[in-house]
């Protein structure tokens with residue numbers, strides 16, 4: 064039970080608004096000014112700790128698809144890491160996302176590195192077509208409620224820029240510090256990369272033949288077109304942009320609902336955003352399999368080489384990120400076996416060949432709506 068004093072804090076008022084709006088998941092990355100808010104949020108709402116804000120956009124999209132009501136709570140600088148994702152995912156498909164951003168760089172700001180982005184932020188958001196509300200003091204806190212409602216009503220992200228003035232004088236609790244856990248770190252890893260027997264098209268065909276009615280979230284570019292051509296169905300989510308976020312969307316979906324989620328990711332995309340794997344390793348839902356299809360190339364843009372060609376091993380990267388249950392496949396039967404065992408990460412070695420496929424004829428809104436409807440009725 065909270066004391067009367069705590070109920071009057073600005074942080075508690077924010078939490079009350081979140082609860083009133085049935086927010087059930089918060090994706091967070093800290094700012095000093097909201098450290099007390101984050102303590103309260105974490106105590107009362109299921110919280111996903113991010114390692115990069117952009118991943119929160121993907122995770123929250125997956126949560127929304129699965130019927131959840133997510134929010135992000137971050138420092139305003141993180142919006143600089145999110146603009147492409149907000150436009151190519153949320154604005155493109157029509158996905159709501161309220162974002163509480165601790166607005167740095169403007170009010171009593173001593174850190175010079177905050178000034179440039181902070182002062183331009185309202186113009187950056189306006190120019191990007193992202194709705195936002197500024198809250199300058201506690202008196203204006205009801206605007207948070209309006210902004211959250213607006214986001215879910217309009218199916219549009221809405222940034223709430225919260226001035227540090229809101230929290231001034233608050234007596235809320237600061238976080239408890241925790242030391243690193245003493246532990247042995249043992250990684251035994253010995254693998255052979257074998258010559259690929261499959262193309263990506265053949266690997267995707269193997270996936271669709273093996274996974275039954277489970278969900279597929281598919282990477283942008285040619286993989287989605289190949290999947291569409293091989294087996295179009297409403298339980299496929301085709302990503303059209305937001306490179307690097309497909310596994311984050313899969314994580315959000317796996318967290319919020321029970322069906323197994325297979326993510327078709329690519330080596331270029333995983334290497335663009337490897338810290339998506341760290342969040343997956345942190346939560347490791349057992350209904351999520353990331354399939355890293357590795358053609359050692361940015362296939363969709365003309366097969367330019369990536370660092371998996373002779374340097375990085377994606378399975379080892381997944382292991383190092385905390386995903387314990389992994390496999391490697393270079394042929395049809397090894398891939399089938401790995402898919403059937405529903406491991407967390409499958410590194411699929413394929414030839415750098417793109418099938419000639421037609422465009423997916425659906426709008427982004429149609430892809431989202433059919434996927435959500437099929438998921439609800441499955």
Ligand SMILES: Cc1ncc(C[n+]2csc(CCOP(=O)(O)OP(=O)(O)O)c2C)c(N)n1
Nearest residue numbers: 284286306329330331332360361362363364
């Ligand atoms: C931020 C960003 N940078 C670059 C691109 C262009 N792009 C689209 S698909 C793609 C290649 C993806 O490569 P990979 O993940 O390996 O998948 P593949 O196409 O090989 O299956 C690139 C570079 C983009 N869409 N977004």
